[in-house]
Amino acid sequence: xxxxxxxxxxxxxxxxxxxxxxxxxxxxxxxxxxxxxxxxxxxxxxxxxxxxxxxxxxxxxxxxxxxxx
Amino acid sequence: xxxxxxxxxxxxxxxxxxxxxxxxxxxxxxxxxxxxxxxxxxxxxxxxxxxxxxxxxxxxxxxxxxxxxxxxxxxxxxxxxxxxxxxxxxxxxxxxxxxxxxxxxxxxxxxxxxxxxxxxxxxxxxxxxxxxxxx
Numbered sequence: 327x328x329x330x331x332x333x334x335x336x337x338x339x340x341x342x343x344x345x346x347x348x349x350x351x352x353x354x355x356x357x358x359x360x361x362x363x364x365x366x367x368x369x370x371x372x373x374x375x376x377x378x379x380x381x382x383x384x385x386x387x388x389x390x391x392x393x394x395x
Numbered sequence: 396x397x398x399x400x401x402x403x404x405x406x407x408x409x410x411x412x413x414x415x416x417x418x419x420x421x422x423x424x425x426x427x428x429x430x431x432x433x434x435x436x437x438x439x440x441x442x443x444x445x446x447x448x449x450x451x452x453x454x455x456x457x458x459x460x461x462x463x464x465x466x467x468x469x470x471x472x473x474x475x476x477x478x479x480x481x482x483x484x485x486x487x488x489x490x491x492x493x494x495x496x497x498x499x500x501x502x503x504x505x506x507x508x509x510x511x512x513x514x515x516x517x518x519x520x521x522x523x524x525x526x527x528x529x530x
């Protein structure tokens with residue numbers, strides 16, 4: 327009986343942890359982001375809220391809206 | 396069909412992920428596009444602003460921007476550069492980034508090669524009349 331409740335608790339804890347990781351990954355993926363590549367191969371990643379990102383993302387949104395208008 | 400129009404037609408045929416594309420120069424002049432002229436002008440203007448904003452994020456010592464992609468909730472925006480020419484394109488959400496860049500660069504390279512292959516107009520040469528030929 328005791329071992330059964332331990333297994334149940336363990337399964338619930340593992341399931342919750344997996345779900346939390348999956349949700350976090352999904353949220354990160356859904357966030358607007360920009361990847362810039364410079365000539366010598368330097369990549370720069372900018373995510374919503376970072377300095378310099380918002381203006382860039384705004385222009386991208388305008389471009390997308392114009393393309394679909 | 397003009398080479399630029401042909402390159403863009405090939406692009407949209409090969410890359411089903413690309414919804415709209417515009418080729419422009421670094422001054423924002425539209426060279427070709429898959430949309431009407433009015434929208435192409437606005438796309439080129441936004442693309443140029445986007446590139447300028449991206450250049451401001453250039454790390455110290457880094458060379459010029461060669462490509463960028465912006466992933467938004469509703470879709471993605473791509474820009475690739477080849478010398479003085481740029482191509483900007485939009486796609487549906489979650490595109491295959493590497494594949495889109497490959498297709499955009501191939502399109503841009505095709506346009507550049509066509510432009511270089513065009514024979515330059517011959518310089519008109521005038522031969523001066525010799526002094527003894529003058530009346």
